[in-house]
Amino acid sequence: MTTRYMSDHRLNYLEQLEAESIHIFREARAQFERPALLFSxxxxxITMVxxxxxxxxxxxxxxxxxHIDTGHNFPEALEFRDALVKKTGATLIVRKVEDTIRERKLTExxxxIPSRNWLQAYTLLDTIEELKFDCCIGGARRDEEKARAKERIFSVRDEFGxxxxxxxxxxLWNIYNGRIHQGENVRVFPISNWTELDVWNYILNEKIKLPSIYYAHEREVxxxxxxxxxxxxFIQPAADxxxxxxxxxxxxxxxxxCTAAVESEAASTEEVIREIMTTRISERGETRIDDKVTEAAMEDRKKNGYF
Amino acid sequence: MELLRFITAGSVDDGKSTLIGRLLFDSKNILADQMEALERSTKNRADGSVDLALLTDGLRAEREQGITIDVAYRYFTTPKRKFIIADAPGHVQYTRNMITGASNANLIIILIDARQGVVEQTRRHSIIASLLKIPHVVVAVNKMDLVNYSQDVFHDIVIEYSEIAKQLGFGDVAYIPISALNGDNVVDRSPVMDWYDGRSLLQHLEDIEVGSDAGLNHPRFQVQFVIRPQTEDLHDYRGYAGKVISGVYKKGDKVRVLPQEIDTTISSIEVSGKEVDEAFAGQAVVFQLADDIDISRGDSIVKTDSLPKVSKEFDVLLCWLDDKSLISGNKYLLQHNSRLVRVMIKQLNYKLDVNTLQHREMNDEVRLNEIVAATIRSISPLVYDSFSGLSANGNAILIDETSNNTVAAVMIQ
Incomplete structure (x- = not known):
């Protein structure tokens, strides 16, 4: 994608989104003392990396x-994580929800379907405090959910997260104000303006590798x-x-x-994109078991420091 | 495929949320489970209809009050374009949110209720659009179904708004009669308004030319971050990372670093870690320079054939966004792209009446949502262009150092 636009000096929409995200990453690095990239x-x-x-x-x-680790990982995702860290030379810090549950005597x-998803907030806030992070960069997108659609790219959190x-x-414009008081921190969302389809198209264009579970495979469900x-x-079927x-x-x-599977024949990124374009169910609705509980579920979790 | 960012503005009950819902719905960008959630929350309504406005009224607080309290961003794609919508609320007290949403927009849809015609909010939103130099305006005359799809009503509103457009110097204004509720002229042309021979709203959004909005004439670049790997093989590497604000830069270009006033040459340009021969407006790049110069975040790299202004004193238009008033003589931080400087409001010159555009006499206080002309003094020089000439290098924000809040939108004159 490097030669096409040279002649007309115009960026296509993916190039524009990429440039905006890179700009945000650099602002986050430049404005904060101790930023961190939250990696799930x-x-x-993976696109964020x-x-x-x-x-x-x-x-x-x-x-x-x-990585705020719930302990309920797909083994394929963990292997992929470790290989990615090795390849990029990045530093990986893992904190386990399990440890938070034990140390803080929380109730499992x-x-x-015993999801620890919402307990991640405790571990995340402890980790922020332990490592003195003033900025957590995350891969949330505004198209995922109604509450996220209203959040800024630089989102200030109070000392309770x-x-x-x-x-x-x-x-305003592309100016990001990351100034905070002691104890506060900022969540920065570089891919706020991307949709699920944008991410997949970018993965296709950039030939980004993903864990195998993103592509069709046989599984007991x-x-x-x-x-x-x-x-x-973690999840065993009952008799019925x-x-x-x-x-x-x-x-x-x-x-x-807290992640459900979809029936699929898509073995490649192209095929996944084709399936998404014809599907009638949005990403979170189809695969997030924890959002259905109440209509305001996400709004509540965000207010409580959830990512 | 290109990207178009637009904002919808109108007063309360003009049907903004319904319009956005309609755009998403008719262009098949609402998915089954969103529809299901919509039907669930509509169950209690007396007439049993689906309320498209609920697609955008996201927060519980909003649903309880039945209003939109903040800018929400929506995304939809047609085979021709990707769209980002900033849905800004119509309430007077939330003007600052409209400014937030409008600052990045290429186009504004100003909604007018056909029964009401041009109202105070219409003028206010139009004036804000003109202050923020939004290049394209669409006046969508909504609720045509409630005025019997009358051509005369539409025509009168066009005449009335044309006066405002003329006064504000809008270059590109389109008028479209619609009914968001029934879908007339939103995505598909309406069969009931055969007197209207223009495009539907979506056709207009798909076809409008946006590529030329970003300037290629005046090369502007500001350093965001200095990349120094300090590894063995990249021991002396020093790259200046930033976004090309406008113009085109080529490898070998003679450039000037401002405000230092030092001339040098671009020795390499990298995009995403790969070397390229040139870079242009909108790209995130890394420059390396031929000479070893002390350059840090916020410094500018420009070309000598088109120099920006460099000054410690400048006139601005300020749109005040904070609950606490601005007080003349107070000190603030001004952020211009990535450059942060301490400034003082030296003088308040006049207040702009956002309903009439008239200049009013100043007292010493500027309250939330007011727009004033002021003179600002900064401790170190700012490298800028006038907002009207090159908006991307003429905008800034003011930050209150004690609260850390963003308290004003600044357009440098």
Whole structure:
């Protein structure tokens, strides 16, 4: 994608999005003492690492990758993470939700699908405090969810990690104000303006590699409230559950307990894009088991310091 | 495929959220589960209809009050373009959110209720659009269904708004009669308004020329971050990372570093870690220079055949965005792209009446949503262009050092 635009001096939409993201990455690095890149192992995180490398080349990525680990990982995603860290020479910091649960005597989530997803907020806030991060760069996108659609690119959090939607700073032009008081920190979202399809098209153009679970593969699943949930050491079927072997892929790779699979035949990035373009179900709706609880679920979690 | 960023503005109940919902719905950008959520929250409505406005009214606080309290960003794609919509609320007290949303827009849709015609908010939003130099304006006359799709009503509003457009010097204004509720002329041309022979709103958004909005004439670049790998093989590497604000830079170009006033040559240009021969407006790049000069974040690299202004004193238009008033003589931080300088409001010159564009006499206070002309003094020089000439190098924000809030939008004159 380097030669086409040279003649007419115009950027296509993906090049514009990429340039905007790189600009935001550089602002985050320049404005803060101790930034960190929050890394979940999903395709958005992997795309973020790709953008961060571009932003600071020929330097290595000038901040650590931080993985808040729920312990309910897809093994494929963990392997991929470690290989990526090795390849890029980035620093990886892992903090486990399990340890937070033990140290803070929190109650493990119960139920058939015991998601630790919302407990990540505790571990994240502890990690921010422990390592004195003043800026956490994340791969959230505004198209994912209604509450995210309203969040700024530089989003100030108070000392409890909370987001106050009514007290957001105006964010004008491409000027980002990252000034904060002691104890506050800023979440920075470089791919705010990307959609799921933009990310996939970028992955295609840039030939970015992803964990194998993003492509169609056979897996044992059960049907839970209309969604396909993988059988694993964390989720076991009850006697009356129907367990099937299906060809599936994942659209997000949050955590085995809160990420559902979709039936798919898509073995390549092109095929995934084709499937997405014809699908009628949005990304979070299809695969996030934890969002359906209440309509304002995300708004509540964000206010409480969730990523 | 290109990107078009636009903003929708109108007063309360003009049907902005319904319009955006309609655009998403008719262009098939609403997905099944979003639709299902919509139907769930619409169940309690007496007439059982689906309320498209609920697609954009995201926060619970908004649903409780039935209003939009902040800028929301929406995305949709047609085979021709990717669109980013900033949905700005119509309430007077949230003008600052409109400014936030409008600052990056290539186009503004100004919604007018066909029954009301041009109202105070219409003027206010139009004036803000002109202050922010939004290049393209669409006047969407909504709720045509409630005035029997009358051509006369539409025509009268066009005449009335044309006066405002003329006064504000808008170059490109399109008028489209629509009904967001029924979908007339939003995505598809309406069969009930056969007297209208223009394009539908979406056709207009798809076809409008946006590429030339970014300037290629005046090379402007500001250093965001200095890249120094300090590894063994890149021991002496010193790259200046930043975005090309406007113009074109080539390898070998003679350049001037400002405000230092030192001349040098571009020895290499890199984009995403790969060396290229030239870079142009909008690209995120890294320059290396032939000479070893002390350059840091916020310094400018320009070409001598088109120099920006360099000054410690400049006139600005300020749009005040904070609940706490501006007080003449106060000190603030001014952020111009990545350059941060301490400034003092030396003098308040006049207040701009956003309903009439008239200049009003100043007192010593500027309150939320007011726009004033002021003279600012800075401790170190600013390298800038006038906002009207080259907006990307003529905009800035003011930050209150004690609250850290962004308190004003600044357009340098």
């Amino acid at each position: 192992g999903g395709k958005d995180s 790709h953008l961060a490398r571009k932003a600071f080349a020929p330097s290595a990525i000038p901040f650590p990758l931080v 989530p119960k139920g058939k 909370q987001w106050n939607p009514k007290l957001q700073r105006p964010e 059960m049907v839970h409230e209309g969604q396909l949930v993988a059988i694993s050491e 559950d129907i367990v099937l072997t299906k060809k599936v892929r994942y659209r997000t790779v949050g955590d085995m307990t």
